[in-house]
Amino acid sequence: MRRGQGSRQADIAREAGVSQSTVSQVLRGAGDLSRISPETQRRVLTAARRLRYTTSPQQRVAAQSRNAPLLLGVHTFEPIFPTSIGDYYFEFLQGIEEQAGIESCNLVLFTAARDEGGIRRIYRNGVNGLGQAAGSLILGHRAHLDDLARLAADGHQFVYIGHREVPGVEICYVGGDYRAATGRIVDDLVALGHRSFGYLGESSRYEPQADRWDGFAAALDRFGLPVPTPAYVNPDELTAQWLDDSLAAATTAILVESVSLLRVLHAIISLRGLRIPEDVSVVLLVDDPNGEVGGQPWAAMHIPRNAMGAWAVRLLTALLTDPAGEYERQVLLPCSHTLDRTVGPPRT
Template sequence: MAGVSQTMVSLVLNGRAASAGVTEETQKRVRDIIEELGYVPNVAARSLRGGRNGILGVHTFEPVFPVVLGDYYHDFLVGIEEQAIRMGQDLLLFASTQSEDGTRSIYGRGTNRLVLADGSVMLGMRTNDEELTRLAGEGYPFVFIGKRDVAGVAFPYVTADYEGATAGAVQLLHDHGHRRLGYLGLIHRIVPLDLRLRGFEHGMASLGADGTTPWLLDPTRLTSEWVADRLAEGITAFLVESIDLVDPFVAAVAGLGLEVPSDLSVVLLDVAPKDSVANGWSRIGLPRREQGPAERHAASAAARWRDLRRPFRDRRM
């Protein structure tokens, strides 16, 4: 109908007409006919022929899709969607990987479900190191939001500068006259928590300050007596590692007739929900929405992977 070859139509559809020297008049004629016919390319067929389908996956090893706007993962997913819009890509949430017991497996049905997408963005706290090792070995492109350590395997990730931000908090407290700082952390460790702790240790070391021994404990051990002992040791300010420690810490301090921040200086190194008392504290914010666009890295890697297969910090104080 447009009076051109199939190849010419393909060039227009794939955005390569101008570089191939096709005139704007011809391109417009082809686009007008496409609109008149209501033609839509077959995505599955294009994937088989050209190796890419314009779909990026989102996978987690746990249910994370927000049910309320205040959900921890909400901003991450908003950032992912915004980047997909900018890139003109579709998103595919892999929910079929979940089994009856609530766990999720990439290979739960015997094959890699993620290959339905050109590449995938991973997020969530849980991981399956064995599956990630296998996935990386297959050359499938993916990027994690948040650093993940898997022995013997290196894969891309996007994360906040927990270490630098925590060291900055140490410096700020020091600038305000605090010399003995208490670091309060969780006994169960994950990589982001270790990075915060490392930032504290480095910050204290750079200042040549005392009180660099952190306390890692279960929240149930946070009692008024424990806080009183720390204050007796000369601690004048605390860095609280996780939101999970906030409520028991506040209760322990209140048991001594004290309040934060009027009687005791505290910096929270985590995100505080809107209804948390910690919203009135000095704290380090996490740029979750800005980390969401990590998917552009997965898309770039996906393009290279498909081509190879074709032959067959925000901080607030």
């Protein structure tokens, strides 16, 4: 059992024989609000004193004054600042900032050191780099699952922006319902007469990419249509042969997971002298904020990025102020889509 500055809420939970959530609520002064018995609260506080547990300065200030604004941390696994209105992360950050103002919270940006793979880590030399904040909002394409699991074990409240699953831990997240959205796109393509599809996916597979493929495959199964073998490739690995083989197999619609893959596919289609959508329909399964591919809008899935950022702030403040409340802790928001310009009936 670690003591002194090394003591964690998980240590107190084991010492007192209660859950880590109970320890967190008692130490925040929310024991009565959460209907934790006086005896249990005393047991938790006794264990905390025995282990010489100390809270951060921000937690002490919040405990002294209920009117003190919460300090929320923002951690990104990849560098995303500075950003412009055309960047993918802009609307996430805008939603976070706007909702933090509504909730009367302050924000602090954490930029922890990178590891050998270039990913920003939360822990360094065993110390939680987000410990100054009451709770944290975390986002980034390449999440480090070990850090998220350890953060949950340490009792640090956080919300991940995006669908992420951590083995052995149920973390809180706000993501987009990509599975349902992709299924609706397939529904509309089938209604237009498409029966043979191609699928271009990113080589790095995370929950958002898997959700898109699952929605695509499930929709084709529902219609009794053949499910193609997906091409999971890096942009520089995509060849004209893949397109030739797909068209030779009577493919009339291609779904693409990323802007970088779309850029290469568009170049190959142009070199082949083909037209979109007359020869093949193309749908992008993510927003293209800059509209940079081909200088035109594409049929695409539209992700509620601003709403995801705002919802994550609301969820985090709820976790901090009412940890025992009845509300969803894993949220998938609906996505919309448009099938203009680059989608048409299949070629004859």
